[in-house]
Amino acid sequence: MELLMTRLPDSETAPETLEIETLVRKTLAGDCRAFEQIVLQYERRVMTLSSRLLHGIDEAQDATQEVFLRAFKYLHRLDVRRPVEPWLMRITVNVCRDIQRKTQRRHYTFCEVPLPETETPGRGPDPYSGFAWEQERQRLWTALNALPEKERMALILRDVEGFSTAEVAEILGSSETTVRSQICRGRLRLKEAMDRKTGDQS
Amino acid sequence: MNCKRAKETLPLYAGGDLSADEADNVSAHLQQCASCRQFHESLASQHALLRSLRQTTATPAALASMRQGLFPRLATQQLGWWVRLERLLLVEARRPRLAFAGAAIAVIISATFFAQLWQVTANPTVAIFEDSDTLRLPADYRDWIVLGTASTLPHSGNIFVSPAAYQEYQRLGRFPEGTVMVLESKAANMGGITLEASVKDRRFNEGWGYFRFDGGAEGPAKKTRALPESAGCLACHRDRGI
Numbered sequence: 339m340e341l342l343m344t345r346l347p348d349s350e351t352a353p354e355t356l357e358i359e360t361l362v363r364k365t366l367a368g369d370c371r372a373f374e375q376i377v378l379q380y381e382r383r384v385m386t387l388s389s390r391l392l393h394g395i396d397e398a399q400d401a402t403q404e405v406f407l408r409a410f411k412y413l414h415r416l417d418v419r420r421p422v423e424p425w426l427m428r429i430t431v432n433v434c435r436d437i438q439r440k441t442q443r444r445h446y447t448f449c450e451v452p453l454p455e456t457e458t459p460g461r462g463p464d465p466y467s468g469f470a471w472e473q474e475r476q477r478l479w480t481a482l483n484a485l486p487e488k489e490r491m492a493l494i495l496r497d498v499e500g501f502s503t504a505e506v507a508e509i510l511g512s513s514e515t516t517v518r519s520q521i522c523r524g525r526l527r528l529k530e531a532m533d534r535k536t537g538d539q540s
Numbered sequence: 541m542n543c544k545r546a547k548e549t550l551p552l553y554a555g556g557d558l559s560a561d562e563a564d565n566v567s568a569h570l571q572q573c574a575s576c577r578q579f580h581e582s583l584a585s586q587h588a589l590l591r592s593l594r595q596t597t598a599t600p601a602a603l604a605s606m607r608q609g610l611f612p613r614l615a616t617q618q619l620g621w622w623v624r625l626e627r628l629l630l631v632e633a634r635r636p637r638l639a640f641a642g643a644a645i646a647v648i649i650s651a652t653f654f655a656q657l658w659q660v661t662a663n664p665t666v667a668i669f670e671d672s673d674t675l676r677l678p679a680d681y682r683d684w685i686v687l688g689t690a691s692t693l694p695h696s697g698n699i700f701v702s703p704a705a706y707q708e709y710q711r712l713g714r715f716p717e718g719t720v721m722v723l724e725s726k727a728a729n730m731g732g733i734t735l736e737a738s739v740k741d742r743r744f745n746e747g748w749g750y751f752r753f754d755g756g757a758e759g760p761a762k763k764t765r766a767l768p769e770s771a772g773c774l775a776c777h778r779d780r781g782i
Contacts, residue, residue: 366631370615377610385598385606398598399606406610411619414627478589496555497590503557518557525551529586 359418366414373413376422377406383423384430390494391434397441404433427501427509431491481531489524496521541569546576554583665702666718667739673766675739675751678702681722690723692776695736697725715740735760738777745769748777 358379364372384405389398408429409416416425482490495506496517503521507514546569552558553566570577619627668676678684684700701709705719719740735753743749744766750773753760767773 366627373614374611377607381603381606382597385603386596389598390593395602399602399609402606403610403613407613407617410614410617411623414630475589475593478586479593482590493590496557497587498593500591500594518552521555521557522548522551525555525583525586529551529583532586533582 358422362413362416362418365410373406373410376409380422380426381406384426387427387430387494387499388434390498391431391491392437397437401430401433401437404437405430408433424501424505424508427495427499427505428511431495431509478528478532481528484531485524485527489520489527492517492520493524493528497525541565543569543573543576546570546573547579550576550580550583554580554587665704666716667720667741670763672743673749674763675720675737675749675766676763677735677737677753677760678720678722681720681724684722687721690725695723695725697723699723717742738773746774746778748774750774750777 358376361372361376365376381402385398385402388401388405389395392398392401405426409426416422482493485493491510492506495501495509496503501509503514503517506521507517510517546566549558549562549566553563558566570580668678670676681700681702684702685706687699687701687706689698690696700722701715702720705715708714708716717740721738723736723738725734725736734755737751737753739749739751740747741749750767750771751764752767753762753764755761
């Protein structure tokens with residue numbers, strides 16, 4: 339159980355001190371600059387999720403732009419008393435679904451899916467560094483992308499992004515029970531896929 | 541807990557998605573069962589590996605290039621009129637004074653609506669049936685419009701029709717469904733007033749039903765059943781179309 343003892347990933351840094359409510363009010367009053375502040379606060383989160391849900395940096399960039407354009411358009415629907423992130427994540431999921439539908443692209447089932455082009459924050463040593471780990475991560479990512487779409491989305495949001503089941507349900511617009519069973523099935527299927535591949539290699 | 545049940549819940553257990561009670565049950569089983577323990581360990585390390593993916597995020601370069609495309613589009617984005625209207629309604633409604641005004645208008649509109657509804661229910665202009673064929677006598681028929689005077693036997697007397705039904709007749713050339721016509725006649729043999737009514741209702745043969753409110757000591761009956769077809773009303777009325 340060595341793995342579980344290692345350092346837990348850093349949770350997202352707390353939202354910057356800038357009061358989101360003020361920024362929203364300013365934007366609604368017609369101040370575009372205020373919305374740019376909101377973009378700066380959440381762009382990383384949105385783009386990271388987009389790049390996990392889609393393939394390729396170009397698609398992720400397009401998706402992120404579209405997410406913020408939609409958020410800007412429908413900002414008045416945001417309830418500022420509740421956290422902004424799930425709301426943005428919900429838009430992100432919808433935008434990514436739209437893009438997938440448009441490109442009619444199914445996920446690569448049989449070939450390797452490259453991990454999204456990302457960076458690892460340089461805080462201390464990454465416990466998962468090293469070639470073997472990198473390979474293992476790559477295998478897992480490929481297997482994850484071969485899952486049925488709903489299970490893939492639920493797992494990305496719950497396990498990779500780290501949202502609670504309730505938040506995932508809200509983001510996906512479905513019920514908690516459904517999400518729970520998708521997560522359960524997804525994890526099991528993922529394990530089977532990983533076991534199978536290990537079996538192939540040995 | 542048996543192994544089958546444990547294997548079903550282990551994926552949730554590995555991610556910390558079970559309630560405390562459920563998790564205790566699974567832990568107890570894991571203590572005893574080596575095979576499930578192995579199953580769990582593999583799930584747990586898979587979970588940790590999944591979580592490790594969280595540490596990688598979008599690169600600053602990619603973000604910067606996204607922003608370069610986004611900011612000019614934000615500045616020039618035109619909002620559709622429906623978005624602006626929705627925004628106006630939603631944002632303005634959050635201001636107390638406007639919310640109060642809105643509530644006041646809503647109260648006035650609904651009060652007017654209910655007053656009208658009450659008026660209509662109290663003085664109906666269409667036929668009110670108590671069961672399938674028992675007609676209630678319209679209490680205010682004497683306030684209605686006098687359509688004419690009947691002089692053809694067996695009727696004689698004034699014919700009343702509700703203003704609403706009459707207006708629709710003038711507009712469209714036909715009486716609306718539910719129209720009641722009341723004939724008030726002095727029947728010589730009864731000494732009192734006898735009321736008769738015809739009702740436009742498609743449930744009756746050829747679309748009209750006929751009724752007689754017989755007079756008694758306290759005036760005409762308040763309700764009555766439809767006259768049977770054997771009463772022969774239809775034979776004469778058919779020629780007149782009502």
